[in-house]
Amino acid sequence: MSAFIDGHDVVMFDLDGVLYLGPDAVEGAVEGVNELVRRGVRPTYVTNNAARAVEQVAEHLAGLGYPAAPEDVISSAQAAAALVAEEYPDGATVLVVGTQNLVDLVTEAGLTPVATADDAPDLVVQGYDPNMTWPRLEEAGFAIQNGARWIATNTDATRPTNRGIVPGLGTMVHAVRVTVDVEPTVVGKPHKPLMAAAIKRTGARRPVFVGDRIDTDIMGAHAVGIDSFFVFTGAHGVRDVCLAPENGRPTAIGWNVASLFEPQRVATLDAAGAVCGGVRVRGVAGEPVLEGDLSTRDAQLNAAWALAQLVWAGSVAWSDAVGARLDLLP
Ligand SMILES: [Mg+2]
Structure with missing residues (x-):
């Protein structure tokens, strides 16, 4: 019997609930990703979290036993920087409402970070920052009210931590949203830009996205028209799969990453x-x-x-x- 993974050249992975849970690797996942590499299938790690540099994410993954170099990780912060670099000339001004990682990437992309809305920035780029403050969110609102284009790295409502769940960037985006009349351009899953950037970087011809959430991972795969594989090791379960809207239905399901090597389940x-x-x-x-x-x-x-x-x-x-x-x- 052939394996589900046969015929796919790149596997794009969600991280939390697929590759690790809190500080620990998910059962079967380290062996599974290493087996992919042995079979000539390229793993890519796709993260909505804009707070951490890809070097840090790669180091974390490698420490758990995953084959991961910085170039194997793609973040919503990178995709946001690429998006603004593509659409705006060098020197366009940006109010970054996020961590230093996001400031660095936007600067490397040729844009000029500014400190406040009074600098009349062309853009506001918002990303997750665990040290976000109200004054910074207010500043984002002022800049957008004055006409700045608004880009958010993602809109995840929550973020899992080893002490429980915490408010995610989605809540910070909402705090700004109530003060303005526009919607942000969202880069991360389930929206297209991050997924498209991952496909472009790897040159994938037939990728599959592996994820544990219907609303971000599986819908993200649908947004760019690629296969998706749902695993049960994370956030969502049978009920979520069964009640998924049409654009949230996975191509296949399996217990964990190791299930990629099993034949595709057919009903x-x-x-x-x-x-x-x-x-x-x-x-x-x-x-x-x-x-x-x-x-x-x-x-x-x-x-x-x-x-x-x-x-x-x-x-x-x-x-x-x-x-x-x-x-x-x-
Ligand atoms: Mg996840």
Whole structure:
């Protein structure tokens, strides 16, 4: 049997929930990414977080055992700098509302950072900064009110940390948004610029994006028309997959990164429901009924995939009770 990964030349990875969770590598992921390299498939690490330099991200990944050099990491800060460099002449002025990393990248791209809205910047570029202050957000609002173009590296509402979740850049963007009448251009997933930059940098012909979130990772893959592979080691679970909108449905699912080497899971629909592996999901008066041995995680993944096809087709409704039977999956 061929593996799902066969025929793909580049794997674009989300980081949190796919490659690491807090301080630890996700089970199977280090071996999986190293196996990709052995097979001649190029890994690229794609991060919405604009606060850290790619050198730091690469060092973190390499420390966990991943094959990662700075050029293998692409960040929303890099993609934001590339976007402004492409659209604005050298010397255009920018109010950077983010970390020094973002200031450095914007400067390297040929733009001139300014300190306040009084400098009448051409652009406001906003990125995550754990030390953000209200006065800086107010300054961003003033500059945009005065006509500056607004670019945000991403709009993630939250950010996971080892002590719990914290407000993400999305909340800071919202704080500015309530003071202005325009929407920002957003660079990171699920929007196109970061994904397109990753494809361009790697020269990928048939990439696949591996992620743990429907709303950023899988929708980001759809935005640029590439394959996506959903893993269950992070934020989202069976319910999220089944209830995904059309532009958030993955090409394939698997437990973790190592699942890329398994054959692609295929569900067959018929009049009675859907079959995947040894599991059948029957639609009875619009309700899903699971049949077959569900004692292994692999069988539950088959059930989840069959169930997702039926919910997506509108032939059954999502059921929390049925979801609860898939107790080996989040
Ligand atoms: Mg993630």
